Amino acid sequence: MSSSEFYQAEKFAEPLLSADLAYDYEQTPAQFFAQAPAERLGTNCKVVGHQFTREVLGVELPTDLQIAEAYFDSDSPNAPLRRVHPTENLRMGDWILYGRQSRMHPRLVAPRFDAKGNMLNWRELAINHQGVYLGSHRGNSMILHATPANGVAISAQNDILRDRRTEIIYEVLRTRSTS
Numbered sequence: 001m002s003s004s005e006f007y008q009a010e011k012f013a014e015p016l017l018s019a020d021l022a023y024d025y026e027q028t029p030a031q032f033f034a035q036a037p038a039e040r041l042g043t044n045c046k047v048v049g050h051q052f053t054r055e056v057l058g059v060e061l062p063t064d065l066q067i068a069e070a071y072f073d074s075d076s077p078n079a080p081l082r083r084v085h086p087t088e089n090l091r092m093g094d095w096i097l098y099g100r101q102s103r104m105h106p107r108l109v110a111p112r113f114d115a116k117g118n119m120l121n122w123r124e125l126a127i128n129h130q131g132v133y134l135g136s137h138r139g140n141s142m143i144l145h146a147t148p149a150n151g152v153a154i155s156a157q158n159d160i161l162r163d164r165r166t167e168i169i170y171e172v173l174r175t176r177s178t179s
Contacts, residue, residue: 006135006142009092012056013134013144016048016152045130045146049095052132052144057093059175067130068119071097072111074173081173088172094133095173096143096157098166099126106170129166131155 046067053059061080073079084094099106106127112120119125131145134154141157160166 006092006137009052009056009134009144010154012052013152013154016043016051017154043146043152048144048146048152049130049132053093053095053175057175057177059093059177061175064117066119067097067127068111068122068125070095070173071106071127071171074171080176082176084172084174090133090141090172091174092133092135093175096131096133096169097127097171097173098129098131098160099168099170100128100165101126101168126168127170129160131157131160133172 049067050061050063050065053061059080065080070079070081074081074083081095084090090096104124104126106125109121109124111125114120129145129147131143134142134144136142142154143157143160144152144154145160146152161169
């Protein structure tokens with residue numbers, strides 16, 4: 001990744017970083033096509049991922065795409081995000097799915113959904129956070145994400161992995177159009 005790509009990604013994130021955005025787990029990507037709704041309603045890690053993918057990569061993901069759905073569907077040839085092999089280099093815009101090591105591995109959870117398509121047993125899933133890879137800066141992998149404690153932030157991946165909630169990377173997903 002070139003420095004100019006990292007700075008392009010950072011430039012997108014600047015308004016999100018400087019805004020006083022409340023964190024709201026319940027918000028969905030369907031509600032956020034501009035910063036104003038996020039300022040009014042709050043944001044979260046999946047909304048930030050959708051915004052970055054649309055604004056920087058120019059890829060429109062389904063607005064109802066949830067992190068668990070992206071994870072479980074990543075092997076399907078029709079899924080908007082595909083699983084990245086561990087030996088592939090990370091690219092700007094890759095979604096990194098984090099979680100706790102102490103929970104059951106996500107591939108062992110059988111998802112159950114309600115009539116609206118919401119996953120009912122999401123708490124069983126070890127994956128509980130998502131970040132967007134921005135690039136390498138001064139030897140650190142930099143991640144755009146949102147947390148209840150810090151709102152929208154750019155953090156070094158090593159710092160994210162030090163948190164017990166996000167101590168392991170379960171998957172890296174990439175949009176099919178940037179494959």
